[in-house]
Amino acid sequence: MTETSFDLVLSGGTVFDPVAGTRTVTDVAVNGDRVARIAPSLAARGREVVDCAGAWVLPGLVEAHTHIFESVSKVGAPPDEAHLRRGVVAAADAGTAGASTFAAFERFVVRPAEMRVVNFLNVSVLGLIDFRFGELLNPATLVPEDALAVAREHPDVVRGFKIRLSEDVVGPAWRSLLKTSLQLAADAGLPLMVHIGETEEPLPEVLGLLRPGDIVAHCYTGKPHGILDDGKVLAEVLDARARGVLFDSAHGKSNLSFEVARKAIAEGFLPDLLTSDTSGRNWRGPVFDLVTSAAKLRALGMSMDEIVPRMTIAPARLLGLDAEGYGTLAEGGPAHVTVLRDTPETTLPDAAGNSIVAPRLEPALVLHGGRRVETTPWRGLDQDR
Numbered sequence: 001m002t003e004t005s006f007d008l009v010l011s012g013g014t015v016f017d018p019v020a021g022t023r024t025v026t027d028v029a030v031n032g033d034r035v036a037r038i039a040p041s042l043a044a045r046g047r048e049v050v051d052c053a054g055a056w057v058l059p060g061l062v063e064a065h066t067h068i069f070e071s072v073s074k075v076g077a078p079p080d081e082a083h084l085r086r087g088v089v090a091a092a093d094a095g096t097a098g099a100s101t102f103a104a105f106e107r108f109v110v111r112p113a114e115m116r117v118v119n120f121l122n123v124s125v126l127g128l129i130d131f132r133f134g135e136l137l138n139p140a141t142l143v144p145e146d147a148l149a150v151a152r153e154h155p156d157v158v159r160g161f162k163i164r165l166s167e168d169v170v171g172p173a174w175r176s177l178l179k180t181s182l183q184l185a186a187d188a189g190l191p192l193m194v195h196i197g198e199t200e201e202p203l204p205e206v207l208g209l210l211r212p213g214d215i216v217a218h219c220y221t222g223k224p225h226g227i228l229d230d231g232k233v234l235a236e237v238l239d240a241r242a243r244g245v246l247f248d249s250a251h252g253k254s255n256l257s258f259e260v261a262r263k264a265i266a267e268g269f270l271p272d273l274l275t276s277d278t279s280g281r282n283w284r285g286p287v288f289d290l291v292t293s294a295a296k297l298r299a300l301g302m303s304m305d306e307i308v309p310r311m312t313i314a315p316a317r318l319l320g321l322d323a324e325g326y327g328t329l330a331e332g333g334p335a336h337v338t339v340l341r342d343t344p345e346t347t348l349p350d351a352a353g354n355s356i357v358a359p360r361l362e363p364a365l366v367l368h369g370g371r372r373v374e375t376t377p378w379r380g381l382d383q384d385r
């Protein structure tokens with residue numbers, strides 16, 4: 001009697017189950033597009049075996065905040081190149097497209113991408129086309145009926161709404177624009193992602209308006225009106241979290257301060273969602289990609305056990321992608337797998353001109369639905385050329 005064989009066995013890695021909150025040194029066997037077995041000693045039965053000793057074997061990474069409306073938006077990064085080839089198998093574009101530009105987003109990004117793409121629809125019908133001209137400076141561009149219609153027609157893609165609450169985007173009308181956006185999100189039954197940093201108003205004023213499940217992006221911003229006061233996390237921030245408001249690390253070109261992150265993490269204030277806020281303006285540095293953002297937060301005090309669920313199951317649940325098998329690694333489920341290895345120490349920049357020396361995380365093998373993805377080297381390696 002012969003035992004069944006497997007197409008591929010990832011052998012001896014540290015395998016995370018972020019749903020159970022466990023990790024085990026074991027083997028993962030893949031057949032076709034499915035995870036066939038997770039158990040020790042499967043290597044002898046693999047038609048192909050990849051030695052994963054010393055590596056982290058994770059569910060395929062899910063990015064809840066990025067900008068991938070390439071060629072249309074000035075901040076659009078290439079979806080597969082900036083994400084899939086760096087270990088991210090599913091991502092949410094955070095407000096680059098609005099109702100009037102959504103059809104192009106679906107046609108030129110969502111459909112052709114190899115990775116799974118969903119979005120937070122910008123509450124402005126324009127979306128974020130050109131960062132020099134705030135998309136809500138003309139408040140009439142917030143047309144709730146248009147946004148609601150797109151969300152209802154495209155439930156496979158639209159998983160929330162986004163408002164950029166920066167002074168140069170919303171102007172003085174921030175409060176009424178935020179309230180209208182919250183009503184729109186309530187009507188659609190979806191969360192609202194609110195970008196802070198460059199906001200005019202104190203954060204507690206904004207937090208007081210948000211509902212459970214809404215998301216505050218850029219929680220470690222070093223700009224005024226952040227989460228800290230006198231080096232301590234604001235009581236209103238902790239209250240908002242207790243009510244179910246979510247906080248997103250969203251590195252971005254200018255919104256991760258190592259100093260703020262280090263203090264907040266030391267106090268136990270971790271992001272609910274670990275995201276990169278990759279864009280056409282930062283994917284060659286200082287952000288680079290999601291795994292580099294994760295390596296920075298690890299260097300600032302988060303453990304891998306804390307990091308992994310925040311870039312797998314937590315965003316998958318928020319985006320409704322857990323129903324498609326994203327964010328988990330389970331027998332019988334789709335084979336979305338990202339294997340990461342620690343690199344030697346590298347100098348990593350934040351968004352405020354500081355740097356830290358720490359090992360990075362580098363994708364060694366990526367499977368999306370069982371299909372092997374070609375990975376690409378870290379873009380920071382080109383910096384000296």
Ligand SMILES: [Zn+2]
Nearest residue numbers: 065094252277
């Ligand atoms: Zn963003």
